[in-house]
Amino acid sequence: MRKIGLTLLTAMVGGAMAIGAYKLLETKSADSMTFEDRQKVYFASNKTAAITSSAGDVDFTQAAAAVTPAVVYIRTTYSAQANSGRDQMDDLFGQMFGQRLRPRQQTPQMASGSGVIISPDGYIVTNNHVVEKADKITVTTNDHRRFEAKVIGTDPNTDLALIKVSATNLPIVKLGNSDDVRVGEWVLAVGNPFNLTSTVTAGIVSAKGRNIGIIGSENDDDDNNNPFGPARNAPPRVNKAIESFIQTDAAINPGNSGGALVNTKGELIGINSAIASHTGSYEGYGFAIPINLAKKVLDDIERYGSVKRGYIGVNFAELNEDNASQLGVKNTNGLYVNDVVPGGGAQAAGIRKGDVITKVDGNTIYESSDLQERVGRLKPGDNIKLTVDRNGETKQFNVTLKADAGTPRTAAVSKSAEELYNKLGASFQPLTQQQKAKYHVNSGVLVTQVRNGGLFDDTEIPVGTVITSINRAPINSVADIDKAITNMRNGMVVISGIYPDGTNFTNSFQVQ
Structure with missing residues (x-):
């Protein structure tokens, strides 16, 4: 008893x-x-019911059944002008990313990819390159329901995007912990390769922390949002991208981009992003963005409309046996500090040019991705502990990350509210009462992100602008924008607001 x-x-x-x-x-x-x-x-x-990890006889049926309903097929439509940039990317990367359906025609083009539902109210994570510059985004769920989606925000530095459909009670994939991922463990890739919807493939994790230099390599002249600060005449390039991919041999092909990489418990551990290929199709290795990095990015986008990223404020070179002797250091692992950004967190903490950063938060740095991914999870004001080798002496520094030093780019309009919203090419955040008082307005939203190729980008409406009305209707939220942009006369959209310098403006745009 x-x-x-x-x-x-x-x-x-x-x-x-x-x-x-x-x-x-x-x-x-x-x-x-x-x-x-x-x-x-x-x-x-x-x-x-709990999903048991595979042991003994390999059986992925439970994990596949749990994940497949929440992986969606994404189809995007582009204007001929926007698509020319995507053709260049396809040439550059051998069509690594999306699946081109009708290439190189001077008519609206279409591409496809995948996405993962992470919230029952319609939030979906995918790759930035899947939805970049898209005029129209159509999402088809596993049970064949079709929705138009709007872009909530993107982060080119991690190749992530958050989109949303108007739906409720959607199935979701459970977020896992990518830090717990081990090399050699079984994983599943779920997506829509070659328009073959709801395809599941299996493989193992073959490596972690891979930096393959693919994100942002077509825009290396842009230092915006570089978490390590702007490049300052360093011999090796400093890429603004944050790459620390999970490498897998689960078959990933064009159309898998934005799909799910899950463990045998059915937990989302990565977002499939790229493949290593000479042909554009699977040749043995795929790469996924770790979900722990994605969590921070997606939460920031949903809350602020853009990513609040901190930076250390150093320009570094990744050490190896070849360049260590050239730089005059004994270390062959770590990051050699070429320069320290004035006013940055590293300078304030006491890090100097010539130091070698060997550990981050106690973890050994073997390549740049070991530091990039850690910093990418943090925000301005957070602290990070760096271990530095200075002339053979080990030193510890607590670095407070500074707000991004770069000025965001100044940051696309059709049939449905979602399509019109995507064509604006911007993300927004409601004004607080204090901001309304500051600008002497009764309504307004703040432009927090402007995406290349959109209407706001074309007309040079920059980040920091306050939008007070659209088509003469006051704007206080994204829902207000949806209503206002569909209320057009003769295909015209009229936007009024206040530029960051305080100048009032009213711009009229013809929607094609």
Whole structure:
């Protein structure tokens, strides 16, 4: 009886703790909850049978069944002008990314990719290159429902994008922990290669922390959002991209971009992004963005419209046996500091030119991605511990990340509200009461991101602009924008607002 009583007591205490945790999360404001918090609430009230990791006989059926319903097919439409840039990328990367359906025609073009639903109310993660410059984005779910999607925001530096469809009670993929991923473990890639929807392939994790130099390599002259600060005459280039890919031999092909890489528990550990190929098709290796990096990026985009990224403020060279002797250092692992950005976090902490950064938060740095991915998860004001070798002496520095020093680019308009919204090519955040008082306005949203090739980019409406009305209707939210942009006369969109310098403007645009 005592054993039974103890068992009952343990069960009651465990149940009470679970209910308490659920209620604690439930009472948090939806606006302040991260996607991971929201998923905890979702899975607390939507219990599913535990998925056991494969052992002995390999069986992926449970994981595949759990993930497939939440992986979507994305089809994008581009104007001929926007598509010319994508053709150049295809030439450069051998069609690594999306699947070109009708190449090189001077008519609207289409491409396809994949996405993963991460919130029941319609938020979907995909690759930036899948939706970049798209006029129209169509999402088809595994049960063949079709929606038009809007771009909430993008981050070219990680090749991530957050899009949204107007739907509720959608199936989602559970977010995992990419730090726990081990080389050699089984994984599944789920996506839509070659228009073959809901395709599952299996393989293993063959490496972690891969930096293959593919993100942003077509725009190396742009130092915006470089988490290490702007390049300053360093011999090796400093890429603004943050690459620390999970490498897998699960078959990934064109059309898989933006799809899910999951473990055998059905947990999302990465977003498939690229393949290493001479032909444009699978040749043995695929690369996925770690989900722990993606979590921070996606939460920032949803909350602020753009990524709040901090930077260390150093320009570095990755050490190896070849260049270590040239630089006059004994270390063959680590990052050689070529320069320290004035006013940056590294300078304030005491890091100098010629130092070799050997560890980040106690973890050894073997290549640049070991540091990039760690910094990419943090925001301005966060601290990071760097271990430095200075002339043979080991030193520790606590670096406070500074707000991004680069000025964001000044940051596309058709049938549905989603398509019109995407053509604007911008992301927005509602004004606070203090900001309204500052600008002496009763309504308004702040432009937080402007994407290349959109209407705001073409007309040089920059980040920091306040949009007060569209088509004479006051704007206070994204929902207001959706309503206003569909209320056009003779295909004209009229946007009024205040530039960052305080100048009022009203611009009229003809929508094609």
